[in-house]
Amino acid sequence: MSVGSKRVSLTQYLVEQQRNHGLIPSQLRLLIEVVARACKSIAISVNKGALGEVLGTAGSENVQGEIQKKLDIIANEVLIEANEWGGHLAAMASEEMEGIYVVPNRFPQGEYLLMFDPLDGSSNIDVNVSIGTIFSVLKKPGDSKGVSEDDFLQPGTAQAAAGYCVYGPQTTLVLTVGAGVAMFTLDREQGSWVLTADEVQVPADTKEFAINMSNMRHWAPPMKRYIDECLAGKTGVRGKDFNMRWIASMVADVHRILTRGGVFMYPWDQREPEKAGKLRLMYEANPMAFLIEQAGGAATNGQTRIMELQPTKLHERVAVMLGSKHEVERITAYHLEAGAEKTL
Numbered sequence: 001m002s003v004g005s006k007r008v009s010l011t012q013y014l015v016e017q018q019r020n021h022g023l024i025p026s027q028l029r030l031l032i033e034v035v036a037r038a039c040k041s042i043a044i045s046v047n048k049g050a051l052g053e054v055l056g057t058a059g060s061e062n063v064q065g066e067i068q069k070k071l072d073i074i075a076n077e078v079l080i081e082a083n084e085w086g087g088h089l090a091a092m093a094s095e096e097m098e099g100i101y102v103v104p105n106r107f108p109q110g111e112y113l114l115m116f117d118p119l120d121g122s123s124n125i126d127v128n129v130s131i132g133t134i135f136s137v138l139k140k141p142g143d144s145k146g147v148s149e150d151d152f153l154q155p156g157t158a159q160a161a162a163g164y165c166v167y168g169p170q171t172t173l174v175l176t177v178g179a180g181v182a183m184f185t186l187d188r189e190q191g192s193w194v195l196t197a198d199e200v201q202v203p204a205d206t207k208e209f210a211i212n213m214s215n216m217r218h219w220a221p222p223m224k225r226y227i228d229e230c231l232a233g234k235t236g237v238r239g240k241d242f243n244m245r246w247i248a249s250m251v252a253d254v255h256r257i258l259t260r261g262g263v264f265m266y267p268w269d270q271r272e273p274e275k276a277g278k279l280r281l282m283y284e285a286n287p288m289a290f291l292i293e294q295a296g297g298a299a300t301n302g303q304t305r306i307m308e309l310q311p312t313k314l315h316e317r318v319a320v321m322l323g324s325k326h327e328v329e330r331i332t333a334y335h336l337e338a339g340a341e342k343t344l
């Protein structure tokens, strides 16, 4: 669908996609529209900042052992309330909730499962830097009675849809249902999502990497090797200079990569050797991997395609390397060469 003079709304885009690719049954379209509406409401809270008393901590801890921010909880509640009554969902799971949230049976039960990181980039909330919401959609396995946490433990390849909303200078919703990646900008006057980019492609090569450099001494040798070579630039084996960016909001770093290319890494490190990484597989890595792959990029944990990983628990963590295909392939090759002993 071409982004031309004619304004295309989110609903028009989804209907067209259904006509062209048959990938969006009505329940899934309804789900995506409801998530998009919830993101609009979260955007309003985010924009209020200190005026809306949404800054600062909530004083409680989530299942990850992180101090929750007020906006983590506000965004979580907005997504639950918006999605529980529509009849398109059986259950939800969130970074901010230990167990799954089964849609109360006073509401019609739907056939989809929704997972989300209600507020991504929490460390940037109080400093007015771009933050976001990330979501992933799965089908509830047909044969299961009721719904359980096990129903969620499906590989990323089973995702029916994935996306994020970035709350930055513009509010942008980025979406895939498995037929490419589209971007919608929120028209605040109209309160509507307008298609502003379609068939988004990530360039295979890049000169821009994103990683939290302050963790370098904790990385495994293949990771250090890759970054050392980038830093050596023209004088080293790469023969070209690299630039670095790190916003510390995954949504914003990935949005930059979907917009102009680049490679994003949050590798394993020996600060917490028992953890595979910092980021969560189900509602951070898998949805971002789906988007990046649909835009022609790649996403691995240093060894395996992230979308092929079989999840074992809801809040499982994973090492993440994603973005421009050739760089991700190089980083993965370095890990495999190193035999990946204890890098994952």
Ligand SMILES: O=P(O)(O)OC[C@H]1O[C@](O)(COP(=O)(O)O)[C@@H](O)[C@@H]1O
Binding pocket: 095, 117, 119, 120, 121, 122, 123, 212, 248, 249, 250, 251, 278
């Ligand atoms: O502070 P660090 O170590 O650079 O980590 C930043 C990373 O942590 C995150 O903030 C984790 O996500 P949450 O904010 O949803 O917990 C990512 O968005 C970001 O990429």
Ligand SMILES: [Mg+2]
Binding pocket: 117, 119, 120, 121, 250, 284
């Ligand atoms: Mg996050």
Ligand SMILES: [Mg+2]
Binding pocket: 072, 095, 117, 118, 119, 120, 121, 122
């Ligand atoms: Mg979060």
